[in-house]
């Protein structure tokens with residue numbers, strides 16, 4: 001008790017000494033500029049949305065206004081957080097008068113117009129988040145004067161034009177998040193000056209040209225996300241030096257060339273690797289299997305050849321494996337050996353190796369894959385054999401795509417035990433036998449394609465239980481034609497060729 005009293009006394013003495021103990025009257029005086037600036041900001045918010053800022057009035061002390069944080073010493077506005085208030089209108093240039101501002105959050109509103117140049121006057125600014133608005137025009141060059149910025153998040157706006165050289169002056173920046181805008185032109189070489197960066201995210205813009213070598217200087221980079229732009233050239237060799245990377249996303253660009261065989265010995269900390277939708281060719285590096293933390297591996301839609309490494313089975317944390325639409329496999333017996341090896345990837349949820357040149361028999365081990373698997377896509381290959389009876393082990397399966405192969409045999413009745421199955425594609429194979437009436441047990445089924453096989457008998461009326469069926473194709477078989485819609489309680493069914 002005595003101790004506490006002492007502290008209180010000591011504290012109040014200190015505040016008096018420092019002259020920081022303003023009365024309400026005084027603080028009103030000291031923050032007059034801030035008050036004016038905020039009221040000007042409010043006046044630019046459209047009238048019907050201003051209600052969210054009702055507390056911004058003269059009967060409430062400034063520092064208690066919604067979203068406003070003041071410094072302890074000077075009672076100046078140091079933080080403004082208007083995130084998610086659904087405000088619209090424009091951002092008033094008066095914001096530049098909040099000269100003590102360190103943190104500005106306008107995220108998730110409907111602000112339009114441009115980012116006022118006056119933001120560049122906020123030289124104390126460390127955090128700026130204007131993501132999820134509809135801001136357009138150029139990112140004002142003055143903003144690059146805010147050299148104390150640590151976070152710059154402008155994700156999802158309509159900001160355009162190229163990134164200028166001046167961006168290199170933000171030497172304290174850790175997070176640069178500009179995804180989902182309309183940024184064009186090349187990366188400025190000065191991007192290499194941002195040596196504190198841990199995340200560079202410019203997904204889904206129109207940036208073109210090569211990735212500058214200076215990016216190799218960003219040795220603290222943990223996330224490099226530049227997918228969905230128009231970048232070209234070989235896999236930038238400097239990226240192999242960014243050994244701290246945990247997430248590398250360069251998908252959906254125009255990159256080409258081979259990956260180095262020692263890939264996995266260089267980027268050893270990767271958890272997510274997205275290279276899909278480029279023109280990479282050559283072998284998939286076997287050393288990727290040494291990246292033990294890898295959870296997401298997406299290499300689809302490239303020109304990779306050779307085998308899918310059996311060593312991928314060593315990736316025990318793998319959840320997502322996407323290798324579709326390449327030229328993997330050689331229509332040989334061993335092509336699917338990797339499938340058996342993947343049984344040790346007990347967290348696998350998504351396996352997509354469709355539309356390659358994989359041959360050989362569907363291994364019975366496919367049913368021993370992780371029971372967390374939700375999606376298996378093996379369609380568009382040269383796979384023989386039949387669906388194993390123990391397929392029911394994959395009890396959490398939602399999509400099974402085996403179409404456009406050379407599969408034979410029946411649909412195993414046990415398949416119907418996978419009650420959560422939503423999509424089943426078996427079209428264009430050589431499967432035969434009757435369609436088990438148990439198929440109607442899969443009541444969640446939305447897409448069922450059995451087209452172009454040799455199924456016989458009749459279409460089971462139990463299909464009428466599949467109340468969510470949207471797409472049903474059964475033609476080009478030897479089925480007895482029945483008018484299914486009458487037995488179906490299916491108002492949803494949009495495509496039905498039986």
Ligand SMILES: *[C@@H]1O[C@H](CO)[C@@H](O)[C@H](O)[C@H]1NC(C)=O
Nearest residue numbers: 033036037038040094096097
């Ligand atoms: C901002 O500051 C400038 C210069 O001090 C002043 O002329 C202007 O009126 C201020 N604007 C607002 C809205 O406070």
Ligand SMILES: *[C@@H]1O[C@H](CO)[C@@H](O)[C@H](O)[C@H]1NC(C)=O
Nearest residue numbers: 053054055056057058059060
């Ligand atoms: C000022 O804001 C407070 C809190 O939102 C509100 O209760 C009060 O009615 C407002 N006063 C005026 C004059 O708008």
Ligand SMILES: *[C@@H]1O[C@H](CO)[C@@H](O)[C@H](O)[C@H]1NC(C)=O
Nearest residue numbers: 083107108129131151153175
């Ligand atoms: C910025 O705001 C968005 C939307 O609220 C949020 O998701 C994001 O994490 C924020 N950015 C940073 C760097 O905190």
Ligand SMILES: *[C@@H]1O[C@H](CO)[C@@H](O)[C@H](O)[C@H]1NC(C)=O
Nearest residue numbers: 117118119120121142143145
């Ligand atoms: C930004 O800095 C440049 C010089 O580096 C200066 O000319 C300009 O006036 C500054 N802009 C703002 C808005 O402070």
Ligand SMILES: *[C@@H]1O[C@H](CO)[C@@H](O)[C@H](O)[C@H]1NC(C)=O
Nearest residue numbers: 165166167168169170190193
């Ligand atoms: C980037 O760094 C180089 C050398 O470190 C320096 O000469 C240059 O002025 C910097 N550029 C910017 C825009 O900060």
Ligand SMILES: *[C@@H]1O[C@H](CO)[C@@H](O)[C@H](O)[C@H]1NC(C)=O
Nearest residue numbers: 136158159160161182183184
């Ligand atoms: C994106 O920028 C281009 C010019 O680079 C422009 O023609 C286009 O209208 C912009 N799109 C949007 C949505 O702002």
Ligand SMILES: *[C@@H]1O[C@H](CO)[C@@H](O)[C@H](O)[C@H]1NC(C)=O
Nearest residue numbers: 206208209229230231232254
């Ligand atoms: C990508 O860049 C090339 C030229 O380098 C251009 O022809 C093409 O239109 C660009 N594509 C997009 C989607 O911007």
Ligand SMILES: *[C@@H]1O[C@H](CO)[C@@H](O)[C@H](O)[C@H]1NC(C)=O
Nearest residue numbers: 213216217237238239240241
């Ligand atoms: C990459 O690292 C190697 C070895 O550490 C070094 O020799 C090389 O100069 C670096 N390359 C770049 C572009 O930084």
Ligand SMILES: *[C@@H]1O[C@H](CO)[C@@H](O)[C@H](O)[C@H]1NC(C)=O
Nearest residue numbers: 265286287289290311312314
């Ligand atoms: C890389 O992984 C392979 C196959 O899992 C293993 O045989 C090899 O020893 C590993 N190499 C290193 C350097 O860890």
Ligand SMILES: *[C@@H]1O[C@H](CO)[C@@H](O)[C@H](O)[C@H]1NC(C)=O
Nearest residue numbers: 313314340341342343344345
């Ligand atoms: C799976 O792991 C077990 C135990 O670690 C091991 O004995 C087996 O060889 C592995 N199987 C495959 C296909 O890698």
Ligand SMILES: *[C@@H]1O[C@H](CO)[C@@H](O)[C@H](O)[C@H]1NC(C)=O
Nearest residue numbers: 343364365367368390391393
């Ligand atoms: C595969 O699963 C079956 C049960 O369906 C089991 O009998 C068999 O031992 C499993 N095989 C492996 C290699 O785990």
Ligand SMILES: *[C@@H]1O[C@H](CO)[C@@H](O)[C@H](O)[C@H]1NC(C)=O
Nearest residue numbers: 413414415416417438440441
């Ligand atoms: C399908 O449901 C019927 C009736 O509940 C049941 O007798 C049958 O065993 C089920 N089939 C499968 C494969 O689970």
